Structures are given as structure tokens and as C-alpha cells.
Amino acid sequence: LAKTTQPISMDSYEGQEVNITCSHNNIATNDYITWYQQFPSQGPRFIIQGYKTKVTNEVASLFIPADRKSSTLSLPRVSLSDTAVYYCLVALRGQNFVFGPGTRLSVLP
Amino acid sequence: DTGVSQDPRHKITKRGQNVTFRCDPISEHNRLYWYRQTLGQGPEFLTYFQNEAQLEKSRLLSDRFSAERPKGSFSTLEIQRTEQGDSAMYLCASSPEAHGYTFGSGTRLTVV
Numbered sequence: 001l002a003k004t005t006q007p008i009s010m011d012s013y014e015g016q017e018v019n020i021t022c023s024h025n026n027i028a029t030n031d032y033i034t035w036y037q038q039f040p041s042q043g044p045r046f047i048i049q050g051y052k053t054k055v056t057n058e059v060a061s062l063f064i065p066a067d068r069k070s071s072t073l074s075l076p077r078v079s080l081s082d083t084a085v086y087y088c089l090v091a092l093r094g095q096n097f098v099f100g101p102g103t104r105l106s107v108l109p
Numbered sequence: 110d111t112g113v114s115q116d117p118r119h120k121i122t123k124r125g126q127n128v129t130f131r132c133d134p135i136s137e138h139n140r141l142y143w144y145r146q147t148l149g150q151g152p153e154f155l156t157y158f159q160n161e162a163q164l165e166k167s168r169l170l171s172d173r174f175s176a177e178r179p180k181g182s183f184s185t186l187e188i189q190r191t192e193q194g195d196s197a198m199y200l201c202a203s204s205p206e207a208h209g210y211t212f213g214s215g216t217r218l219t220v221v
Binding site: 034036041043044045046049085087088094097098099100101102 | 111198200
């Protein structure tokens, strides 16, 4: 059973910022939060990973509040090519990931 | 090394036949995972190797499924006596000791 809850789907328009929030009320002290992106007929692709506060890389930001019971993936200025399924995962580093159904993001022109 | 390679990309087989898939992980990664994904669902964990040792197997991995990772390099996943319910995308991933996975593009199995 996945340890996270996230919206099943979201719609956005090109150029907008998209925020996908994930709930993980039972996150353990040593768990990390990891986000993956998956396009049809491809394997999931690592986007970002964090433990607390804020992490930013060239494609996304990850915001984690102090209680760590949720996290928000922020995608700046999305394009049509960002249409994909986004998975939020929590696990000890190196442990097996349990995937939920993810959030299906549709970016519209 | 350009990432995790899986072969074949697609496999169509008749029910009852045996199939074998291969995964070549990123060379310096000592952990290797197999997942299965059906349409509209997230990937489901099947099994995990650290080097050549198979450390965990899911209940999803019935006795018709077997996985090996000889010498801690490539891995194979064999399905014996395939059933239509085995039709899915089979994903392999590898990781170093403690970081995010790198997935391959998967092998899509269709059992007819």
C-alpha cells in the first residue's frame, strides 16, 4: 500500500506554474521524499528528492514543511511536453519504492 | 554507459509459453529492482537485488516467476507458463547505495 496520497489528475495551461501536493501523514523520521515523472511507454524518470525545507534543481522545486506530512512539487512555466504522470514516493534512501496511481497532469495550449 | 537497458522492448507470446527478459543496469549501481506496471496503474514492486543477492520478493512474484542476477551485473526475469494476466510492462531500475532509482524503458509483454 502506497504511503502517499496525491490528486488523481490536474489540468494546466502552457506557461503556468503547476503545484502538485502530496500527503504523507505517516512519514518516518528517516524517509526521503522523491518525485518521478512518467511518459507513456517509458519508465519513470527521477525529478527531485528532498528531506526537509526546500530543494531546487533545473527542472523543479520541492517544498517540504517542517512537519514533513506533505510536500509540494512545483513545476515552473509548464509546456505541453510536461504532460505526464507524476509520482510522489516516500521511503528510506535505497529502500523499495511503493508507487501509488500518481497524478496525471495535462498541459493544455 | 548510457543508462539502464532492457531487452526486448516488446514481446508477444502465446499463453503457456516461457519468456525471459534481460536488464543491464548502470555499471556502478549495486542495487537492481524489477517492477511490473499495468495500464493506468503505478509500477508494482516485484523483486530486488543487492549485487548478486536477491533480498526481497513481492507476493506478486508467484512461483512461475524467477529472477537472477549472476555476478551482480545484468539480471534476467523469467516467466514460465505465461497467462494473459501477465500482460504488462516490466520495468527494471538500478540505484547506487542510497539514491533515487534510474529506470529502463521497460519490456512490454503481451500474452495472447
